[in-house]
Amino acid sequence: MATDVKPEAPLGFEEINKYDFRNAERYVFKSRKGLDAEIVHQISDMKNEPDWMRQFRLRALDIFLAKPLPTWGGEIKLDFQDIYYYIKPTDRQGHTWEEVPEEIKRTFDRLGIPEAEKRVLAGVKAQYESEVVYGSLRDELAAQGVLFTDTDTAVREYPDLVREYFATVIPPTDNKFAALNSAVWSGGSFIYVPKGVKIDFPLQAYFRINAQNMGQFERTLIIVDEGAQVHYVEGCTAPMYTTESLHSAVVEIIVKRHARCRYTTIQNWANNIYNLVTKRAVAYEGALMEWIDGNLGSRLTMKYPSVYMLEPGARGEILSIAFASAGQHQDAGAKVVHCAPDTASRIVSKSISKCGGRSSYRGLVKIERGARRCRSNVVCDALILDPQSRSDTYPYIEIEEQDVAVGHEASVSRIGEEQLFYLMSRGLTEAEASTMIVAGFIEPLVRELPMEYAVEMNKLIQLQMEGSVG
Amino acid sequence: MSDTLKIINLHVAVDDKPILRGVDLTIRRGEVHALMGPNGSGKSTLGFAIMGHPGYRVTEGRVELNGQDLLAMEPHERARAGLFMAFQRPVAIPGVKLADFLRHAASNIRRPDRKEGEELIPMREFRKELYAKMDQLRMDRDFARRYVNDGFSGGEMKRAEILQMAILRPKFAILDETDSGLDVDAVRLASQSIAEIGGAEMGILIITHHDKLLEHNQPHYTHVMLGGRIVETAGPGMARSGPELAAELHRHGYDRIRAAYPEAAADEQAMQRASGRAEAAAV
Ligand SMILES: Nc1ncnc2c1ncn2[C@@H]1O[C@H](COP(=O)(O)OP(=O)(O)OP(=O)(O)O)[C@@H](O)[C@H]1O
Ligand SMILES: [Mg+2]
Numbered sequence: 001m002a003t004d005v006k007p008e009a010p011l012g013f014e015e016i017n018k019y020d021f022r023n024a025e026r027y028v029f030k031s032r033k034g035l036d037a038e039i040v041h042q043i044s045d046m047k048n049e050p051d052w053m054r055q056f057r058l059r060a061l062d063i064f065l066a067k068p069l070p071t072w073g074g075e076i077k078l079d080f081q082d083i084y085y086y087i088k089p090t091d092r093q094g095h096t097w098e099e100v101p102e103e104i105k106r107t108f109d110r111l112g113i114p115e116a117e118k119r120v121l122a123g124v125k126a127q128y129e130s131e132v133v134y135g136s137l138r139d140e141l142a143a144q145g146v147l148f149t150d151t152d153t154a155v156r157e158y159p160d161l162v163r164e165y166f167a168t169v170i171p172p173t174d175n176k177f178a179a180l181n182s183a184v185w186s187g188g189s190f191i192y193v194p195k196g197v198k199i200d201f202p203l204q205a206y207f208r209i210n211a212q213n214m215g216q217f218e219r220t221l222i223i224v225d226e227g228a229q230v231h232y233v234e235g236c237t238a239p240m241y242t243t244e245s246l247h248s249a250v251v252e253i254i255v256k257r258h259a260r261c262r263y264t265t266i267q268n269w270a271n272n273i274y275n276l277v278t279k280r281a282v283a284y285e286g287a288l289m290e291w292i293d294g295n296l297g298s299r300l301t302m303k304y305p306s307v308y309m310l311e312p313g314a315r316g317e318i319l320s321i322a323f324a325s326a327g328q329h330q331d332a333g334a335k336v337v338h339c340a341p342d343t344a345s346r347i348v349s350k351s352i353s354k355c356g357g358r359s360s361y362r363g364l365v366k367i368e369r370g371a372r373r374c375r376s377n378v379v380c381d382a383l384i385l386d387p388q389s390r391s392d393t394y395p396y397i398e399i400e401e402q403d404v405a406v407g408h409e410a411s412v413s414r415i416g417e418e419q420l421f422y423l424m425s426r427g428l429t430e431a432e433a434s435t436m437i438v439a440g441f442i443e444p445l446v447r448e449l450p451m452e453y454a455v456e457m458n459k460l461i462q463l464q465m466e467g468s469v470g
Numbered sequence: 471m472s473d474t475l476k477i478i479n480l481h482v483a484v485d486d487k488p489i490l491r492g493v494d495l496t497i498r499r500g501e502v503h504a505l506m507g508p509n510g511s512g513k514s515t516l517g518f519a520i521m522g523h524p525g526y527r528v529t530e531g532r533v534e535l536n537g538q539d540l541l542a543m544e545p546h547e548r549a550r551a552g553l554f555m556a557f558q559r560p561v562a563i564p565g566v567k568l569a570d571f572l573r574h575a576a577s578n579i580r581r582p583d584r585k586e587g588e589e590l591i592p593m594r595e596f597r598k599e600l601y602a603k604m605d606q607l608r609m610d611r612d613f614a615r616r617y618v619n620d621g622f623s624g625g626e627m628k629r630a631e632i633l634q635m636a637i638l639r640p641k642f643a644i645l646d647e648t649d650s651g652l653d654v655d656a657v658r659l660a661s662q663s664i665a666e667i668g669g670a671e672m673g674i675l676i677i678t679h680h681d682k683l684l685e686h687n688q689p690h691y692t693h694v695m696l697g698g699r700i701v702e703t704a705g706p707g708m709a710r711s712g713p714e715l716a717a718e719l720h721r722h723g724y725d726r727i728r729a730a731y732p733e734a735a736a737d738e739q740a741m742q743r744a745s746g747r748a749e750a751a752a753v
Binding site (some may be wrong): 151416417418419421422423424425426427428429430431432433435436437439440441443444462 | 493521522523524525544545546548549550554555557563564565566570571572574575578579582586587617634638725
């Protein structure tokens with residue numbers, strides 16, 4: 001195929017340049033299943049990476065192969081040799097719109113997703129042409145010195161910056177899936193916000209659809225320099241349909257002195273997906289890191305965004321919502337580690353289980369020796385919609401210091417007959433009443449979302465609730 | 471023919487414990503009925519049963535709205551048919567804003583065949599209407615954004631119930647001790663508002679221990695409940711008028727009633743013992 005592209009054919013060139021395939025050899029790269037050193041080499045070749053990254057990948061592969069699966073969390077039934085670890089963007093258009101399940105299409109319609117975006121979300125089309133909106137904004141950001149690209153590009157264009165921070169927050173040795181991601185990562189976002197620069201609009205909202213960002217093993221690195229501010233919104237609320245069964249991302253964030261970072265994720269995976277994600281931030285003096293994390297769908301999600309407060313006055317907040325329905329297990333939670341005095345953290349977790357779904361909160365609050373006068377507050381509320389469903393809480397607290405204030409509250413509730421009756425006595429059907437009660441239950445977190453995401457989140461809850469009662 | 475709510479020989483049990491023992495009551499649109507009676511006599515139970523609370527099981531009897539069998543309907547269908555109850559103890563719905571909730575409610579009740587997910591009354595239009603009603607009831611507009619009954623004071627809850635009635639404009643309303651918890655001024659305001667909203671438009675059943683609500687809503691009929699039965703009724707063409715009986719009970723209490731209806735008084739005692747036992751067992 002590649003040999004058919006004549007060098008002078010402008011269209012052909014554009015097509016190739018778009019995906020950065022620099023020569024014909026790489027262009028004919030054929031994806032195959034399984035994982036070994038050869039695949040890792042191929043990925044590195046394809047990306048035309050510097051050698052340090054190749055070596056990093058290879059080391060990570062060894063670590064992945066040596067590490068056992070976690071013995072806690074959910075049940076992982078995966079054949080690692082039966083997975084594609086790298087698929088060329090062009091190969092990704094493997095299925096047609098007709099092949100996308102009706103259910104997914106219906107959900108798109110209900111969410112009012114534009115036609116062009118639907119096709120990208122469904123994996124039919126590789127990239128959404130958002131350049132128009134995105135171009136002028138990117139210029140504005142660039143003028144302020146903000147770097148914002150996909151991580152592959154960053155490795156090539158900002159090698160020093162990437163190399164300085166890459167894998168410093170989450171080393172491949174952290175866990176089996178962080179190792180896997182380190183070996184085969186592709187895509188994800190790279191953001192650098194220079195000192196004192198405050199970006200006052202949520203970043204991803206304008207770059208909503210980008211096939212690179214939705215890869216299986218994306219790798220995101222965000223550096224917020226001193227006194228800077230950024231709110232990054234990852235993904236979108238539409239159900240993501242892929243034919244692959246494993247999604248394993250790594251997100252690393254460095255929040256320097258007196259900087260602020262908020263990272264918002266709403267993910268709604270198809271029911272066959274294992275969603276095993278490592279997200280961690282380090283916060284320096286007076287810095288604030290906030291994770292807002294919404295998890296819907298998937299077969300199993302294991303995700304515990306964490307904040308390490310390394311210097312005095314650092315703060316971490318983690319707000320999460322999990323919705324587990326039939327055949328789904330949401331093992332989500334949070335982790336805060338207080339390494340310095342006068343640091344503060346807050347964890348709010350809300351989970352909803354229905355139709356036999358299972359949700360677990362798993363959280364760690366750790367206060368290290370010397371981290372005096374720390375405060376940490378954990379609230380986790382579970383709402384169980386029917387007797388078949390399940391919710392568990394696994395709070396771990398490790399405190400090595402005396403002078404600290406740590407609070408933990410947990411509640412499990414069912415939708416009350418009295419609440420249902422009250423709403424029904426005002427003309428709401430039972431289904432409508434349940435949906436309203438569930439929406440109210442997560443409202444304190446939805447309130448934190450950017451407007452359009454809050455609206456979509458509520459629509460999603462409505463969809464999830466359909467047919468669940470009566 | 472005017473709209474009629476008819477309760478015929480209604481028997482209601484809670485957890486197999488009989489509470490109502492044959493209640494008959496007919497309310498026509500435009501009428502105000504007062505329902506009085508000692509604590510625990512079954513007044514709220516009557517309201518819940520008419521509204522369709524699943525915990526209140528009808529073991530015998532009928533409830534009809536213009537001949538239509540209400541007991542066969544779900545609570546939301548009864549509401550859409552034009553029934554409303556202002557609760558003695560409204561339930562909090564955390565996270566749900568009063569305005570959103572009421573917009574859903576009003577959309578359903580004004581378009582009874584509305585399905586879930588179908589369009590609501592436009593936000594702007596509804597907000598205007600809501601604010602106008604709130605102003606009338608001298609409710610702070612901030613309440614529209616507060617969560618339903620969540621952290622409301624006793625009086626605020628009762629005002630919110632009246633607000634709901636004003637927005638939903640039912641054919642028949644049961645007001646269960648809507649006056650308790652309100653301060654003197656608020657009772658007067660509530661009383662006026664109910665008269666305004668109701669007027670000739672509504673049939674109203676006012677359950678009360680006081681006479682303030684009745685000031686602006688002179689009852690055409692007053693009923694006395696004892697031991698799960700209506701034992702005495704006053705009204706047009708009877709020995710006494712509705713307001714006269716209400717005034718008597720208010721001044722002298724229920725001793726005369728108990729003496730006059732020993733069978734019901736015995737049932738009252740049996741009911742008290744039963745709930746006392748249940749409470750003791752629960753401790
Ligand atoms: N949900 C319930 N569970 C158990 N017992 C109940 C329930 N509802 C009512 N009862 C019992 O039924 C009887 C009547 O109660 P109801 O609330 O109808 O009285 P009431 O006339 O409204 O009294 P009050 O004037 O105190 O409001 C009482 O003995 C009460 O304990
Ligand atoms: Mg009562």
